[in-house]
Amino acid sequence: MRVYKFGGASVKDANGVKNLASVLKTTGYKSTLVVVSAMGKTTNAMELVIKNYFENKAELQSSILEVIKYHNEILLDLFDNEQHQVFRSVKSLFDELALFFKSNKSPDYNFVYDQTIGFGELISTTIISYYLNEIGLANNWIDVRDFIKTDNYYRRANINWEKTQGNITSNFDTTKLNITQGFLGSDANNFTTTLGREGSDYTAAIFAYCLNANDVTIWKDVPGVLNADPRYFENPQLLHQISYREAIELAFYGASVIHPKTLQPLQQKEIPLYVKSFLDPKSDGTCVSKGKALKPEIPCFIVKKNQILISLSSLDFSYIVEENISEIFSLLHYYKMKVDVIQNSAISFSVCVDNIYNNRDKLIQHLKAKFNVTCYDNVSLYTIRHYNDVAIKELEKDKTVLLKQLTQGTVQIVTK
Incomplete structure (x- = not known):
């Protein structure tokens, strides 16, 4: 059993769908599960639909029509x-979306988000499944929500491994080519949940774990795992092999090629992960597996944009000790802030966070009751693994450094 994952960029148009079919023909497709994301920038478009539902009802229908038009083309x-039949099947999904907006009574943004955002994946896999059948690649379309069960932590759901394993063991036909959705699951009440943005990689890993798959391949528009994101850094280099440990470190710090949760289930069963180019399916790409040294061993650069740096000091110049730090982390947890960097001294504490749930203002107000607070919005967090002096100097050039932290093998720098 093999598991393939194709992201939105790989199926952004009809040629992308045809290329997916070409990859399957080139590599073989028997006993294969294909996990597919929403097409192109559909997830972003659906987020606008959800925003209009809550904030601008007058634009709701037009934003839905944009998504319909894109897929119809x-x-x-x-x-x-x-x-x-594919036209009727896709229309039925859009009708289901419209019915949800008409009948929904919940004011909870996160609940509404999860009930609607996944229509991108449901539509993309429906189109791809019909197309593959049309050209002779017989396949079985499956609804991932029937297999992956989670809690109801909407937008970042946690897997119920026991139920998920039972569903996959009992109901999955490993002899066929199967097509399913990434990113989605369902809770105990069968409401749709999501696994976090870029969670389709995680979906592939969950199935691979439960199916004891031979390997997982993530098909990207890059030749493999690079030592830097080509959108932000010049002349990135291909990493031919990486250990699970190193890949988990890179993912933790925000490397966009591999989702942070993806590697953990694969590591437990030592299932190799390949990252390859869908434009060159015969190339070796990058192999992530047990105990493989980083090859070549060069600095790896990661950047996370639009972060928030919060610096705290005590109102009375007393030490920031365990009691204060415990309270700070309790608030960060309460307001669902994802912590990326921590730095503290005797009387100060700084933290760089990702404001996923837009709770920044509430958190700051709460912190001001006990601390002096300085907040820097829209900062960039740079991480260099296997750094050297040249790499650090090059990164800091023409930037204002707000925080810098070095540990063995890793440097993190927050800049304005």
Whole structure:
């Protein structure tokens, strides 16, 4: 059993869908599970739909129509006959979305988000499944929500491994080519949940773990895992092999190629992970497996944009000790802030956070009751693994450094 994952960039248009089919033909597709994300920037478009639902009802329908138009263009490029069943199946999904907005009574943004955002994945896999059947690649479309069960921590759900394993063991046909959605699951009440942005990689790993798969391949628009994101750094280099440990470190610090939760289940069963280019499926790409040294051993650069740096000091110049730190972390947890860097001295404490749930103002107000608070918005957090002096100097050039922290093998720098 093999597990493939294709991201949104790989299926952003009809040519992408055709290329996915070409990859399957080139590499083989028997006993294969294909996990697919929403097409192109559909998730972003759906987030605008949700925003309009809450804040601008007058624009809701037009934003939905944009998503419909985008997918209809792909359908018309893939299928000659507009009477094809795929058109009715996709329309049915959009009708289901419209019905949810009409009937929903919940004011909870996170609940509404999870009930609607996944239509991108449901639609993309429906289109791809029909297309593959059309060209002779017989496949089985499955609803991932019937297999992956979670709690109801909407937008970042936690897996119920026992129920998920039972569902997959009992109901999954490993002999076929199966197509399913990334990113999604369902809770005990069968409401849709999501595993966090970029969670489709995690979906692939969950299935691989439960199926005891031979390997997982993530198909990207880059040749493999690079030592830097080409969007922000010049001349990135391909890493040919990485250990699970090193890959988990890179993922923890925010490397965008591999989702942070993806590697843990794979490591437990020593299932190799390959990251390859969907434009060159025969290339070796990057192999992530047990005990493999980083090859080549060069500095690896990671950047996280739009972070918030919060610096605290005590109102009376007393020490910031265990009691204060415990309270600070309790508040960070309460307001669902993802902590990326911590630095403290005798009378100060700084933390760089990711404001996923938009609770920044509430947190700051709460902290001001006990601390002097300085807050820097829209900062960038740079991490260099296997750093050297040249790498640090190059990174700091023409930037204002607000925080810098070095440990063995890793440096983190917050800049404005």
